[in-house]
Amino acid sequence: MRRVKPTKPQIIEAVMLLGVFILFGFVGSFEIGKSGGTFMAWWESLVIPSMVLGIFRYRRTRDFLKIAAATSAAWIIVSFVQDARTGFRVSPRLAGVMSLPSALLVYFIMGLIAAVIGGLSAFFGKTLRDVNQKVRPIKPAGDKPASLRVVRR
Amino acid sequence: LKNVWLRLALSGLILIFVILALGKRHGTIPAMGVFLEPYNGIWAFGDSPFERGRTGPSTLKLVGLKGKVEIQVDQDQIKHIFAENDDDLYFAQGYLIASERLWQMEFFVRLASGRLSEVLGEKALPFDKYFIKMGIPAAAKESADLMIADSLTGPAIKAYAKGVNAFIQTLTPASLPFEYKLLSYRPEEWTPKNAALLLKFMAYTLSGFSHDLPLTRSRSRLSDTDFAELFPLDLPVPEPVIPKGTHWSFASRALPPPKVEFQADLKKLEPVPTPNPANGSNNWAVTGKKSTTGLPILSNDIHLDLMLPALWYEIQLVSPTQNVYGIALPGAPGVILGFNRKLAWAVTNGGSDVLDWYELRYRDEKRNEYLFDRGWRPVISHEVEIKVRDSKPARLTLRQTHMGPIVYDESETPLTPQVPHGLAMHWAALEPSNELKTFLQLNHASTTKECRKDIDTFQTPDQNFLCADNTGDVGMWHMGRYPIKWRGQGRLISNGASSAWEWKGWIPREEVPSVRNPARGFVSSANQAPTDENYPHYLGWPFDSPYRGMRINELLRSKDKFSPEDFVKMQGDTLSIPARTILPTLLKALKGPDIEKKVGAKGARALELLSTWDYRFTEHSTGATIFYTWYKQIENRMWSAYFPNSHDYMYPPIEKTLQLITREPDSKWFDDPTTPDREHLAQLAALAMKDTIAVLTKETGSSNPDHWEWRWSRNTQLAHVAKVPGLGDTEIEAPGMEQTIFANQGAHGPVWKMVVALGPKPRAWGIFPGGESGDPRSPYYDNFLKAWSQNQLKELVYLLAPTDPNPRLLRKFILAKATVKNSPENPPTEKPREAAHK
Numbered sequence: 001m002r003r004v005k006p007t008k009p010q011i012i013e014a015v016m017l018l019g020v021f022i023l024f025g026f027v028g029s030f031e032i033g034k035s036g037g038t039f040m041a042w043w044e045s046l047v048i049p050s051m052v053l054g055i056f057r058y059r060r061t062r063d064f065l066k067i068a069a070a071t072s073a074a075w076i077i078v079s080f081v082q083d084a085r086t087g088f089r090v091s092p093r094l095a096g097v098m099s100l101p102s103a104l105l106v107y108f109i110m111g112l113i114a115a116v117i118g119g120l121s122a123f124f125g126k127t128l129r130d131v132n133q134k135v136r137p138i139k140p141a142g143d144k145p146a147s148l149r150v151v152r153r
Numbered sequence: 154l155k156n157v158w159l160r161l162a163l164s165g166l167i168l169i170f171v172i173l174a175l176g177k178r179h180g181t182i183p184a185m186g187v188f189l190e191p192y193n194g195i196w197a198f199g200d201s202p203f204e205r206g207r208t209g210p211s212t213l214k215l216v217g218l219k220g221k222v223e224i225q226v227d228q229d230q231i232k233h234i235f236a237e238n239d240d241d242l243y244f245a246q247g248y249l250i251a252s253e254r255l256w257q258m259e260f261f262v263r264l265a266s267g268r269l270s271e272v273l274g275e276k277a278l279p280f281d282k283y284f285i286k287m288g289i290p291a292a293a294k295e296s297a298d299l300m301i302a303d304s305l306t307g308p309a310i311k312a313y314a315k316g317v318n319a320f321i322q323t324l325t326p327a328s329l330p331f332e333y334k335l336l337s338y339r340p341e342e343w344t345p346k347n348a349a350l351l352l353k354f355m356a357y358t359l360s361g362f363s364h365d366l367p368l369t370r371s372r373s374r375l376s377d378t379d380f381a382e383l384f385p386l387d388l389p390v391p392e393p394v395i396p397k398g399t400h401w402s403f404a405s406r407a408l409p410p411p412k413v414e415f416q417a418d419l420k421k422l423e424p425v426p427t428p429n430p431a432n433g434s435n436n437w438a439v440t441g442k443k444s445t446t447g448l449p450i451l452s453n454d455i456h457l458d459l460m461l462p463a464l465w466y467e468i469q470l471v472s473p474t475q476n477v478y479g480i481a482l483p484g485a486p487g488v489i490l491g492f493n494r495k496l497a498w499a500v501t502n503g504g505s506d507v508l509d510w511y512e513l514r515y516r517d518e519k520r521n522e523y524l525f526d527r528g529w530r531p532v533i534s535h536e537v538e539i540k541v542r543d544s545k546p547a548r549l550t551l552r553q554t555h556m557g558p559i560v561y562d563e564s565e566t567p568l569t570p571q572v573p574h575g576l577a578m579h580w581a582a583l584e585p586s587n588e589l590k591t592f593l594q595l596n597h598a599s600t601t602k603e604c605r606k607d608i609d610t611f612q613t614p615d616q617n618f619l620c621a622d623n624t625g626d627v628g629m630w631h632m633g634r635y636p637i638k639w640r641g642q643g644r645l646i647s648n649g650a651s652s653a654w655e656w657k658g659w660i661p662r663e664e665v666p667s668v669r670n671p672a673r674g675f676v677s678s679a680n681q682a683p684t685d686e687n688y689p690h691y692l693g694w695p696f697d698s699p700y701r702g703m704r705i706n707e708l709l710r711s712k713d714k715f716s717p718e719d720f721v722k723m724q725g726d727t728l729s730i731p732a733r734t735i736l737p738t739l740l741k742a743l744k745g746p747d748i749e750k751k752v753g754a755k756g757a758r759a760l761e762l763l764s765t766w767d768y769r770f771t772e773h774s775t776g777a778t779i780f781y782t783w784y785k786q787i788e789n790r791m792w793s794a795y796f797p798n799s800h801d802y803m804y805p806p807i808e809k810t811l812q813l814i815t816r817e818p819d820s821k822w823f824d825d826p827t828t829p830d831r832e833h834l835a836q837l838a839a840l841a842m843k844d845t846i847a848v849l850t851k852e853t854g855s856s857n858p859d860h861w862e863w864r865w866s867r868n869t870q871l872a873h874v875a876k877v878p879g880l881g882d883t884e885i886e887a888p889g890m891e892q893t894i895f896a897n898q899g900a901h902g903p904v905w906k907m908v909v910a911l912g913p914k915p916r917a918w919g920i921f922p923g924g925e926s927g928d929p930r931s932p933y934y935d936n937f938l939k940a941w942s943q944n945q946l947k948e949l950v951y952l953l954a955p956t957d958p959n960p961r962l963l964r965k966f967i968l969a970k971a972t973v974k975n976s977p978e979n980p981p982t983e984k985p986r987e988a989a990h991k
Binding site: 096 | 167190
């Protein structure tokens with residue numbers, strides 16, 4: 001088989017992605033150790049989809065808010081379903097634990113956490129895409145995100 | 154390019170910072186991200202198959218079982234376990250209780266062993282130091298060795314531990330119990346020795362208190378005559394546990410007391426924490442001649458701190474050797490209190506004095522040697538290390554004398570003001586003991602005669618054991634390991650420099666106070682003095698006040714025959730004998746046309762309400778609130794001039810105060826020494842009523858006495874075991890107070906109520922404050938609370954076989970044996986299986 005020599009942009013892209021994975025993997029493994037054997041760290045299910053959304057769908061500033069709202073809603077809906085399974089006993093207990101006057105505030109705080117992490121992850125994803133484009137410029141075509149297109153060399 | 158890279162780096166760093174910040178605990182604030190994350194965080198919970206409404210398999214295969222175990226779950230989530238052998242029975246019990254109470258079990262083990270700081274950090278360090286210094290972990294270690302070596306308790310605690318560990322192995326981050334997620338740690342492996350720690354902790358709760366220090370302080374402020382008058386060794390005992398006039402055929406073995414009273418150096422006597430001295434209980438039983446069933450009926454309600462998760466776990470355990478129902482201590486095998494087909498047993502705290510403090514006279518400032526008789530003895534010191542979460546380990550020096558540990562050295566600050574520092578402690582609970590054996594034997598016993606034999610090994614905390622069987626035999630024993638003392642020994646701080654103050658052996662078991670099938674047709678106890686003054690041995694001073702016992706006996710004499718329903722009703726009785734004793738005298742003392750002048754308009758209204766009060770501490774009673782506060786104010790006015798407060802000093806016993814009010818209204822003790830006038834009861838009662846109005850107006854926020862209902866004044870609340878806000882229940886309306894049979898003190902009260910009617914098949918009723926589940930999210934966390942507060946006992950589902958039909962049974966589960974290759978039971982011929990829990 002003929003060995004293909006990678007181009008400089010490909011090497012930079014590979015190193016960059018590797019760096020991101022090592023960084024998040026390191027932080028993730030640290031968290032995994034603390035939380036006692038989860039398959040994923042607590043934030044990974046939030047950060048990875050948000051980052052992907054950032055890479056593919058983040059165009060304007062308001063997209064930040066949209067993605068943040070979407071991740072927030074996702075957490076709130078899943079928690080609401082879990083709360084409903086216990087006859088809504090969790091949120092009032094949590095409000096008591098956190099010395100909050102209302103169970104709704106528990107949802108609010110949780111939604112806020114999801115929104116902040118989701119939004120930041122999306123922004124990071126978008127920046128990642130920007131860096132990628134700088135390193136390996138691609139001619140834009142139509143509405144398709146650059147990273148989805150096949151690049152002929 | 155530069156800007157894009159910068160943006161990438163900055164956004165990445167901020168994201169990581171936020172993730173790390175939300176993934177870390179900050180003091181008492183949990184790691185919010187981990188905590189609130191919806192998939193594995195606090196919203197998620199394990200699918201316990203044993204709880205109604207949860208899904209899960211009806212057969213679980215567990216490694217470690219020898220055969221099949223059937224579990225019937227009733228509508229209250231009580232589990233009825235049917236096993237083919239005792240090992241499987243205790244294995245299943247451990248598995249089930251861990252599945253609902255794991256965190257609670259482990260918390261108490263950590264508390265008793267002085268290891269809370271490992272998971273809670275520095276704030277738990279004073280508690281850890283205290284329990285280690287009290288010697289509980291060391292004593293539990295010796296007791297655990299006894300338990301493991303015993304042929305009955307050894308296999309039981311080992312099988313139980315295997316069951317607990319089988320459950321721990323099934324845990325995932327999502328199914329971790331609530332508090333582990335909240336406090337961010339995981340359970341450790343359960344060891345058989347943990348049972349010993351839990352039982353020693355129970356011994357601490359029920360016998361780890363002493364009046365030595367506050368009484369010594371009070372003694373220092375009184376002349377000999379006044380001390381003898383206010384704190385008489387011979388307090389009236391109208392209704393001792395063992396009926397008055399019982400003849401004793403033995404004499405005291407105690408040596409005569411020293412001729413000179415020892416006076417402790419009060420400068421050194423800074424205060425150690427003590428459990429609630431009000432921990433007590435009621436038990437009584439009628440013989441067949443006084444019961445509607447023709448066979449004994451037994452009642453028990455035990456009073457401890459109210460808490461959530463509930464202290465006890467209700468369960469039925471059935472194997473070829475036993476069929477027992479009752480309450481188990483989460484973390485220990487078997488049933489602690491309950492009944493089987495033929496026998497029922499009940500306990501109340503004995504309250505005899507088995508803990509004394511000794512003042513030491515050191516040779517020099519190094520404090521390495523202390524005087525004893527005519528020689529110097531060494532203080533043996535060694536250091537221990539306490540692991541502290543998020544901090545460096547703490548080091549602790551333990552100092553030991555031949556009498557016992559020096560709990561706090563002079564240079565240390567005690568945890569609370571009731572433990573003196575610089576003194577050595579002699580406490581019977583530090584002796585190696587196997588109390589679990591007593592309970593497991595009772596689980597198997599059939600007769601009251603066997604019961605007497607089984608409790609012979611019981612040491613601390615001393616208990617009034619009541620046993621009744623279905624042949625009609627009833628007996629009560631004030632059982633425990635009691636030191637032989639001279640009369641009054643150990644009431645005050647003792648002299649550690651002389652052998653005259655040492656304990657002189659133990660009272661023989663055959664000489665403990667006891668009664669069997671008395672002519673009056675009933676036996677009862679309510680923590681009062683066990684005997685009258687004719688009992689040859691000295692057991693302690695003071696015992697709990699006699700009023701609950703008097704009320705129980707009064708009710709038991711009021712009818713010829715009692716049904717189980719009568720006993721349930723009795724458990725809810727709220728009549729106060731102290732109120733009935735002194736209120737007429739107090740009202741009479743204030744009677745007159747100028748009453749408004751003496752106590753004001755509101756005071757006059759309060760007296761009017763009291764004059765029609767029925768002496769009952771019911772939820773809506775205003776008289777109860779006024780009387781309770783009035784009595785406290787009278788007591789304060791009488792004694793605060795002599796003793797600065799009722800925490801560091803001991804006030805004279807309530808019996809003495811009541812006696813002065815009813816019989817000596819002109820006593821000098823009603824006079825306020827700070828005023829030139831000579832006050833009598835009438836003046837003091839009027840002033841106390843004015844105080845009462847002020848106190849209640851402030852406490853309730855209303856100045857109208859008609860609004861001062863007992864339910865508002867005495868708010869009943871169940872705090873979470875670790876005092877986590879939001880996990881307790883605070884808005885409960887329940888009747889009663891410490892001197893009534895329903896002994897609800899707000900944060901302390903009956904934690905298990907039970908009535909058993911013995912017969913060919915026993916019938917029983919019971920309730921406890923809380924629920925079976927230890928999960929604050931479960932509907933079974935506190936589902937019994939309302940019924941408990943209204944004294945509604947539920948009929949217990951006692952099954953003779955797993956196939957016994959009962960409309961209250963909901964679901965059946967099977968625990969089956971799973972096999973693992975290379976295990977001792979299974980030679981390596983089968984296919985390997987990784988998971989312990991399928």
